[in-house]
Amino acid sequence: xxxxxxxxxxxxxxxxxxxxxxxxxxxxxxxxxxxxxxxxxxxxxxxxxxxxxxxxxxxxxxxxxxxxxxxxxxxxxxxxxxxxxxxxxxxxxxxxxxxxxxxxxxxxxxxxxxxxxxxxxxxxxxxxxxxxxxxxxxxxxxxxxxxxxxxxxxxxxxxxxxxxxxxxxxxxxxxxxxxxxxxxxxxxxxxxxxxxxxxxxxxxxxxxxxxxxxxxxxxxxxxxxxxxxxxxxxxxxxxxxxxxxxxxxxxxxxxxxxxxxxxxxxxxxxxxx
Numbered sequence: 001x002x003x004x005x006x007x008x009x010x011x012x013x014x015x016x017x018x019x020x021x022x023x024x025x026x027x028x029x030x031x032x033x034x035x036x037x038x039x040x041x042x043x044x045x046x047x048x049x050x051x052x053x054x055x056x057x058x059x060x061x062x063x064x065x066x067x068x069x070x071x072x073x074x075x076x077x078x079x080x081x082x083x084x085x086x087x088x089x090x091x092x093x094x095x096x097x098x099x100x101x102x103x104x105x106x107x108x109x110x111x112x113x114x115x116x117x118x119x120x121x122x123x124x125x126x127x128x129x130x131x132x133x134x135x136x137x138x139x140x141x142x143x144x145x146x147x148x149x150x151x152x153x154x155x156x157x158x159x160x161x162x163x164x165x166x167x168x169x170x171x172x173x174x175x176x177x178x179x180x181x182x183x184x185x186x187x188x189x190x191x192x193x194x195x196x197x198x199x200x201x202x203x204x205x206x207x208x209x210x211x212x213x214x215x216x217x218x219x220x221x222x223x224x225x226x227x228x229x230x231x232x233x234x235x236x237x238x239x240x241x242x243x244x245x246x247x248x249x250x251x252x253x254x255x256x257x258x259x260x261x262x263x264x265x266x267x268x269x270x271x272x273x
Contacts, residue, residue: 031088153254
């Protein structure tokens with residue numbers, strides 16, 4: 001398999017010289033109208049809804065493998081593709097795509113740092129209208145189950161000192177004052193790291209310097225020697241944190257796709273407030 005073309009977090013300056021590369025697959029996860037108005041040259045649009053399969057009460061779980069095969073074949077994903085994803089709302093949607101690719105063991109993908117906002121701010125070229133994908137025959141396989149955590153896995157690790165449950169919702173959601181499920185609060189022992197704390201609001205929500213990110217996480221006890229299970233409400237915001245942790249070199253990171261929409265809507269799960 002060819003080597004990745006780019007690092008996991010890619011700047012507009014790093015990406016621009018590779019526009020048009022045969023292996024590069026640019027994927028825009030903005031709203032359809034926003035995509036049609038402006039997007040990176042050659043970018044394919046992918047609706048965020050294609051990456052989730054609600055199984056109430058869990059609203060953010062993974063689609064099954066045949067469905068993912070169809071989704072990725074439709075956008076032209078190949079085994080040798082290097083996917084670069086972005087959106088215009090903080091890169092949570094784009095990160096959900098990259099987490100899904102990681103679950104499938106796809107070897108090459110990147111997040112455009114700062115998303116479309118950063119690309120525009122840096123004067124990157126844009127185009128409008130629809131880009132027609134070149135469909136492929138992609139077969140989705142679960143090659144990296146270590147990127148996944150389900151409810152039973154999370155529940156079985158609550159007393160494990162080697163595991164940190166990282167809640168990337170807002171402090172109000174974590175405390176239970178902003179209730180978005182039948183029950184409010186957080187998973188016992190979970191630590192709160194609002195996903196936006198990884199971003200620089202003054203630089204188009206690009207990631208903060210690595211040293212700053214490491215310090216913020218270390219102060220919460222989220223250290224590289226731990227296994228980290230990230231979640232939010234539907235594993236949209238926490239997918240971004242998942243990518244940030246991988247960028248920082250954390251080796252054992254899992255995404256809990258059921259997240260609070262599952263945990264908080266069941267009556268057999270423990271909760272703290």
